[in-house]
Amino acid sequence: MFLLYGLFAIAFGLAAFIWQSQTLLFLIMGFGVLSLADGVVSLVSIFRKDVALPNWILALYGLLSIGFGLWAVMGPEQFGSALLWMLAL
Numbered sequence: 001m002f003l004l005y006g007l008f009a010i011a012f013g014l015a016a017f018i019w020q021s022q023t024l025l026f027l028i029m030g031f032g033v034l035s036l037a038d039g040v041v042s043l044v045s046i047f048r049k050d051v052a053l054p055n056w057i058l059a060l061y062g063l064l065s066i067g068f069g070l071w072a073v074m075g076p077e078q079f080g081s082a083l084l085w086m087l088a089l
Helices: 002-018 018-045 056-072 076-089
Strands: none
Touching: 002 018, 018 056, 018 076, 056 076
């Protein structure tokens, strides 16, 4: 699973380097895709026995991560504006 996460991160970095004119929109969309992948990995980790965290924390983190990922992918302008306001305050 960590290999998949790393491959997503490398693809994200290469695409941001290639398409420099659309970097901000792509960064938000890339954040959304990585957040979705991280949420899925967290939900799959619930079924593993060697994870030190309780299952409810993994489930909560996974669902929140998937929620933020869907928000970023479906409404990147709105997500970017909300993120800017959160960072500004």
